[in-house]
Amino acid sequence: MDRDWGSKPGSGGAASAQNEAIDRRERLRRLALETIDLAKDPYFMRNHLGSYExxxxxxxxxxxxxxxxxxxxxRHQTNLAKRAAREAKEAPAQPQPNKRKVALRKSVFTLLRT
Ligand SMILES: [Zn+2]
Incomplete structure:
Protein backbone atom coordinates (compact mmCIF):
# COMPACT_ATOMS: atom_id res chain seq x y z
CA MET A 1 0.00 0.00 0.00
CA ASP A 2 1.36 3.36 -0.90
CA ARG A 3 0.46 6.19 1.41
CA ASP A 4 2.36 9.07 -0.02
CA TRP A 5 -0.41 11.51 -0.73
CA GLY A 6 -0.48 14.34 1.77
CA SER A 7 1.09 13.32 5.05
CA LYS A 8 4.80 13.23 5.49
CA PRO A 9 5.91 10.29 7.59
CA GLY A 10 7.42 11.37 10.88
CA SER A 11 6.06 14.91 10.94
CA GLY A 12 3.91 13.94 13.92
CA GLY A 13 1.45 16.05 15.91
CA ALA A 14 -2.25 16.72 15.65
CA ALA A 15 -1.99 18.01 12.11
CA SER A 16 -0.63 14.72 10.86
CA ALA A 17 -3.35 12.79 12.65
CA GLN A 18 -5.85 14.97 10.89
CA ASN A 19 -4.09 14.38 7.60
CA GLU A 20 -4.24 10.68 8.17
CA ALA A 21 -7.97 10.82 8.69
CA ILE A 22 -8.34 12.75 5.46
CA ASP A 23 -6.01 10.31 3.74
CA ARG A 24 -8.10 7.39 4.86
CA ARG A 25 -11.27 9.00 3.63
CA GLU A 26 -9.68 9.96 0.35
CA ARG A 27 -8.34 6.46 -0.07
CA LEU A 28 -11.76 4.98 0.58
CA ARG A 29 -13.27 7.40 -1.87
CA ARG A 30 -10.80 6.49 -4.59
CA LEU A 31 -11.26 2.82 -3.89
CA ALA A 32 -15.01 3.20 -4.13
CA LEU A 33 -14.70 5.15 -7.35
CA GLU A 34 -12.54 2.41 -8.77
CA THR A 35 -14.75 -0.45 -7.71
CA ILE A 36 -18.14 1.13 -8.27
CA ASP A 37 -19.07 2.24 -11.73
CA LEU A 38 -21.30 5.24 -11.26
CA ALA A 39 -22.36 5.07 -14.89
CA LYS A 40 -24.07 1.79 -14.06
CA ASP A 41 -25.75 3.15 -10.97
CA PRO A 42 -29.39 3.76 -11.91
CA TYR A 43 -29.86 6.21 -9.05
CA PHE A 44 -26.81 8.34 -9.61
CA MET A 45 -27.43 11.60 -11.37
CA ARG A 46 -25.41 14.72 -11.93
CA ASN A 47 -27.56 17.81 -12.01
CA HIS A 48 -27.05 21.07 -13.84
CA LEU A 49 -25.58 22.69 -10.75
CA GLY A 50 -22.65 20.30 -10.82
CA SER A 51 -23.73 18.42 -7.73
CA TYR A 52 -24.97 14.87 -7.53
CA GLU A 53 -28.29 13.40 -6.67
CA ARG A 75 -30.91 5.36 4.41
CA HIS A 76 -29.97 4.34 0.90
CA GLN A 77 -29.74 0.68 1.84
CA THR A 78 -33.15 0.85 3.46
CA ASN A 79 -34.63 2.49 0.39
CA LEU A 80 -33.00 -0.11 -1.83
CA ALA A 81 -34.46 -2.90 0.27
CA LYS A 82 -37.87 -1.27 0.28
CA ARG A 83 -37.81 -0.85 -3.45
CA ALA A 84 -36.67 -4.41 -4.03
CA ALA A 85 -39.43 -5.70 -1.78
CA ARG A 86 -42.01 -3.60 -3.54
CA GLU A 87 -40.84 -4.64 -6.96
CA ALA A 88 -40.83 -8.29 -5.95
CA LYS A 89 -44.38 -7.90 -4.74
CA GLU A 90 -45.57 -6.05 -7.82
CA ALA A 91 -43.69 -8.08 -10.38
CA PRO A 92 -45.89 -11.22 -10.53
CA ALA A 93 -49.13 -9.24 -10.76
CA GLN A 94 -47.78 -6.75 -13.26
CA PRO A 95 -45.71 -8.30 -16.02
CA GLN A 96 -45.39 -4.84 -17.58
CA PRO A 97 -42.89 -2.69 -15.76
CA ASN A 98 -44.65 0.31 -14.33
CA LYS A 99 -43.40 2.76 -16.87
CA ARG A 100 -46.02 5.29 -16.03
CA LYS A 101 -44.86 5.52 -12.44
CA VAL A 102 -41.28 5.92 -13.51
CA ALA A 103 -42.20 8.63 -15.98
CA LEU A 104 -44.20 10.40 -13.32
CA ARG A 105 -41.35 10.24 -10.87
CA LYS A 106 -39.03 11.65 -13.49
CA SER A 107 -41.23 14.62 -14.18
CA VAL A 108 -41.67 15.28 -10.48
CA PHE A 109 -37.95 15.21 -10.15
CA THR A 110 -37.53 17.63 -13.01
CA LEU A 111 -39.92 19.97 -11.26
CA LEU A 112 -37.97 19.68 -8.05
CA ARG A 113 -34.79 20.64 -9.82
CA THR A 114 -36.13 23.75 -11.49
ZN1 LIG B 1 -29.80 6.94 -1.93
Missing part, protein backbone atom coordinates in the same frame (compact mmCIF):
# COMPACT_ATOMS: atom_id res chain seq x y z
CA UNK A 54 -29.53 10.07 -5.49
CA UNK A 55 -32.71 9.49 -7.45
CA UNK A 56 -33.76 6.82 -5.01
CA UNK A 57 -33.56 8.90 -1.85
CA UNK A 58 -33.77 12.35 -3.49
CA UNK A 59 -30.66 13.48 -1.67
CA UNK A 60 -28.07 15.97 -2.83
CA UNK A 61 -24.33 15.36 -2.76
CA UNK A 62 -21.40 17.65 -3.41
CA UNK A 63 -19.19 15.08 -5.07
CA UNK A 64 -18.98 11.47 -6.16
CA UNK A 65 -17.33 10.42 -2.94
CA UNK A 66 -20.13 11.90 -0.93
CA UNK A 67 -22.66 10.11 -3.10
CA UNK A 68 -20.78 6.84 -2.76
CA UNK A 69 -20.68 7.24 1.00
CA UNK A 70 -24.41 7.77 0.85
CA UNK A 71 -24.95 4.57 -1.13
CA UNK A 72 -23.20 2.70 1.69
CA UNK A 73 -25.37 4.42 4.25
CA UNK A 74 -28.38 3.16 6.11
Missing amino acids: CKLCLTLHNNEGNYLAHTQGK
